Amino acid sequence: MANRKEKTFRFIIVGGGIAGVTCVEQLSSQIPSADVALITASPHIKTVTNYRQVSKTLEEFDVEEQASSVLEEKFPNLTVIHSAVKSLHTRSHSLETTDGRVFGYEKLCICGGGRPKLLTQENPYVLGIRDTDSAQELQKRLSKAKRIVVVGNGGIALELVYEVEGCEVIWAVKDKAIGNTFFDAGAAQFLIPSLEADKPEKDTPCKRPRYTTEEPAPGGSHTFTADRNARRQGSSSTEAGSALGPDWHEGIVLQGSEQGTRRVSLEYQCEVEKIFTSEELLNSPPQTLGHENESWPVYIKLTNGKTFGCDFVVSATGVVPNTEPFLHGNNFALADDGGLQVDDHMMTSEPDVYAAGDVCTACWEHSPMWQQMRLWTQARQMGWYAGRCMAAQVLSEPIELDFCFELFSHITKFFNYKVVLLGKFNGQGLGSDHELLVRCTKGLEYVKVVLSGGRMVGAVLIGETDLEETFENLILNEMDLTPYGEELLNPNIDIEDYFD
Ligand SMILES: Cc1cc2nc3c(=O)[nH]c(=O)nc-3n(C[C@H](O)[C@H](O)[C@H](O)COP(=O)(O)OP(=O)(O)OC[C@H]3O[C@@H](n4cnc5c(N)ncnc54)[C@H](O)[C@@H]3O)c2cc1C
Numbered sequence: 001m002a003n004r005k006e007k008t009f010r011f012i013i014v015g016g017g018i019a020g021v022t023c024v025e026q027l028s029s030q031i032p033s034a035d036v037a038l039i040t041a042s043p044h045i046k047t048v049t050n051y052r053q054v055s056k057t058l059e060e061f062d063v064e065e066q067a068s069s070v071l072e073e074k075f076p077n078l079t080v081i082h083s084a085v086k087s088l089h090t091r092s093h094s095l096e097t098t099d100g101r102v103f104g105y106e107k108l109c110i111c112g113g114g115r116p117k118l119l120t121q122e123n124p125y126v127l128g129i130r131d132t133d134s135a136q137e138l139q140k141r142l143s144k145a146k147r148i149v150v151v152g153n154g155g156i157a158l159e160l161v162y163e164v165e166g167c168e169v170i171w172a173v174k175d176k177a178i179g180n181t182f183f184d185a186g187a188a189q190f191l192i193p194s195l196e197a198d199k200p201e202k203d204t205p206c207k208r209p210r211y212t213t214e215e216p217a218p219g220g221s222h223t224f225t226a227d228r229n230a231r232r233q234g235s236s237s238t239e240a241g242s243a244l245g246p247d248w249h250e251g252i253v254l255q256g257s258e259q260g261t262r263r264v265s266l267e268y269q270c271e272v273e274k275i276f277t278s279e280e281l282l283n284s285p286p287q288t289l290g291h292e293n294e295s296w297p298v299y300i301k302l303t304n305g306k307t308f309g310c311d312f313v314v315s316a317t318g319v320v321p322n323t324e325p326f327l328h329g330n331n332f333a334l335a336d337d338g339g340l341q342v343d344d345h346m347m348t349s350e351p352d353v354y355a356a357g358d359v360c361t362a363c364w365e366h367s368p369m370w371q372q373m374r375l376w377t378q379a380r381q382m383g384w385y386a387g388r389c390m391a392a393q394v395l396s397e398p399i400e401l402d403f404c405f406e407l408f409s410h411i412t413k414f415f416n417y418k419v420v421l422l423g424k425f426n427g428q429g430l431g432s433d434h435e436l437l438v439r440c441t442k443g444l445e446y447v448k449v450v451l452s453g454g455r456m457v458g459a460v461l462i463g464e465t466d467l468e469e470t471f472e473n474l475i476l477n478e479m480d481l482t483p484y485g486e487e488l489l490n491p492n493i494d495i496e497d498y499f500d
C-alpha cells in the first residue's frame with residue numbers, strides 16, 4: 001500500500017460537510033503553504049456563509065452548497081478529490097478511495113458525518129431524510145401520497161409534520177409530549193396549537209439556494225431539480241451526501257396528492273411493533289382513520305394496538321455516526337453512540353487522526369453547561385477547532401479547549417417560532433436537583449429557566465423574547481439568583497436593565 005501512494009499530503013480531511021469544509025478553511029488559512037486535500041463522497045461541498053455571532057456563544061449562519069472549485073480558488077494549496085474513502089490504514093498513514101487511488105497523510109481529520117438510524121434498512125416504504133437525494137425522494141413520493149406516518153420525536157419530525165400539506169400525517173411519538181429532544185412537556189403544550197393553525201404566509205422568499213441535484217455552474221451555487229446521475233461524478237449512488245440543515249424544507253415542495261392544508265394526528269407513547277405489506281395484512285386487520293376500505297402499500301402497527309395503512313413511513317429516528325469505512329483494520333475507540341471518541345484536542349485514539357462533526361463523540365470532561373448534540377453549529381465549531389488543533393500540533397504551539405464548548409447554545413425555528421436553547425435546557429443530568437421557572441403567553445412566548453443551587457444553568461426561549469443574551473450572561477457568570485426569586489421572569493421588569 002505504502003508504495004502505491006499517489007501523493008502524501010500534510011493534511012487530509014475526509015468529508016465535504018460543514019465540519020470538513022470548516023476544518024479545511026481553518027487549516028488553509030493558518031498554514032497557507034501546507035498541502036491540504038479534501039476527500040469527499042459528495043459532489044458539492046457545504047460552506048458557511050453570513051456567519052453572525054449573536055452573543056458570546058450563540059451563532060447564526062447560512063449554509064450553501066457550492067462547487068469545490070470555489071474553495072480551491074480561495075486556497076491554492078488545496079486539492080479536492082471527489083471520491084469516497086474505501087479503506088484507511090492508520091499504521092501506514094494512508095487511505096484508499098473507491099476509484100482506486102491511494103494517498104498518504106501526515107495528519108488526517110475524519111468528518112464523515114452520520115446517516116439516518118432507520119427503523120428498518122430493508123423496507124422500501126421506510127424513508128429517512130439526510131441529504132439532497134433523500135429529500136428529493138421524499139418530495140417525489142409525497143406528491144402521490146394521501147397518508148404518511150412519521151415516526152420519531154426530534155428535529156426532523158418536528159419540521160416535517162409542520163411543513164407537509166395536502167396529505168394526512170400520523171405522527172407516532174414514544175413520549176407523552178412532542179419534541180422530546182428539544183423541549184419539555186410545557187413547551188410542547190405551547191407549540192401544539194400551531195399544528196392546528198394555518199401556516200402564516202411567508203413574507204420573505206427563501207434566502208439560500210440550497211439542496212441541488214444539478215451539477216453547478218462553474219464557480220457557482222445552484223438550483224433544485226435535474227439529473228440525478230449528473231451529480232454522481234466519481235461516487236456510487238449508495239454514497240451519502242452531506243446532511244441537510246436549517247430551512248432544508250424551504251427548497252423543496254412538501255405537498256401531498258390532495259388539496260388542503262396540514263392534517264396531523266398524534267399517537268403518543270407508542271413505538272413501532274411491525275411494518276408490513278398488504279399481503280401480510282390478512283392476518284392483522286387494520287384500524288384505519290376514515291379510509292377503512294382503502295388498500296395501502298404499507299401498514300404500520302404501533303405498540304398502542306393501532307394499525308395504520310399509509311403510502312410510506314418516515315423514520316425520523318436519529319442519526320448514527322458514519323464510521324464504517326474508517327474502522328476496519330484500525331483501533332479506533334468508539335463511544336456508546338457509535339461515534340469516534342475524540343479528546344479535548346479532537347484527536348481520536350489513533351495517532352495523527354482527528355475527527356469532527358456528526359461522526360465523532362466528544363469524550364473530554366465537558367463543561368457543566370455543555371453537551372454534544374449533532375447540529376450544524378457544533379459541526380462548524382468542531383471542524384474549526386480541529387483545524388486549529390492540527391495546525392497547533394504541527395507548529396508546536398499550545399492550544400486550549402475553545403470557549404464555544406463552555407455553554408451549549410442553539411438557535412433554530414420550530415412551528416415558525418424562534419427557539420433558543422441554552423445550557424442544560426432540559427435539566428439534562430441534573431436529576432431532581434433543579435427547579436424551573438416558567439413564563440408563558442399563549443401564542444406569543446414560552447420562557448423556561450432551569451435553576452440549580454440558585455444559579456441559572458439552562459433556558460428554553462420560544463418566541464421573540466429578546467432574553468438570550470442576558471440569560472447567557474447569567475449562566476456564564478454563575479450568579480446566585482436566589483434573591484430575585486420569581487421576579488426573574490416578571491414581564492414588567494426589564495431584566496436586561498436589571499442586571500446591567
Ligand atoms: C433534515 C435535516 C435537518 C437538519 N436541520 C438542522 C438544523 O436546523 N439545525 C442544525 O443545527 N442542524 C440541523 N441538522 C443537523 C446538521 O445538518 C448536521 O449536524 C451537520 O450537517 C453535520 O455536519 P458534518 O459535516 O459533521 O456531516 P455531513 O454534513 O453529513 O457531511 C459528511 C460528509 O462526509 C462525506 N463522507 C461520508 N463518508 C465518506 C467517505 N467514506 N469518504 C469520503 N467522504 C465521505 C459525505 O459525502 C459528506 O460530504 C439537520 C440534519 C438533517 C438531516
Ligand SMILES: NC(=O)C1=CN([C@@H]2O[C@H](COP(=O)(O)OP(=O)(O)OC[C@H]3O[C@@H](n4cnc5c(N)ncnc54)[C@H](OP(=O)(O)O)[C@@H]3O)[C@@H](O)[C@H]2O)C=CC1
Pocket residue numbers: 119151152153154155156157159173174180181271272315316317318319373374375412413
Ligand atoms: N432545527 C434543528 O435544530 C434540527 C436539527 N436536526 C438534527 O438532525 C439530526 C437528525 O434529526 P432526527 O432524525 O430528528 O434525530 P433526533 O435525534 O433529533 O430525534 C430522534 C427521535 O427519534 C426517537 N427515536 C429513536 N429511535 C426510535 C424508535 N425506534 N422508535 C421511535 N422513536 C425513536 C428519539 O427518541 P429518544 O430521544 O427517546 O431516543 C428522538 O425523539 C439530529 O442530530 C437533529 O438534532 C434535524 C432537524 C432540525
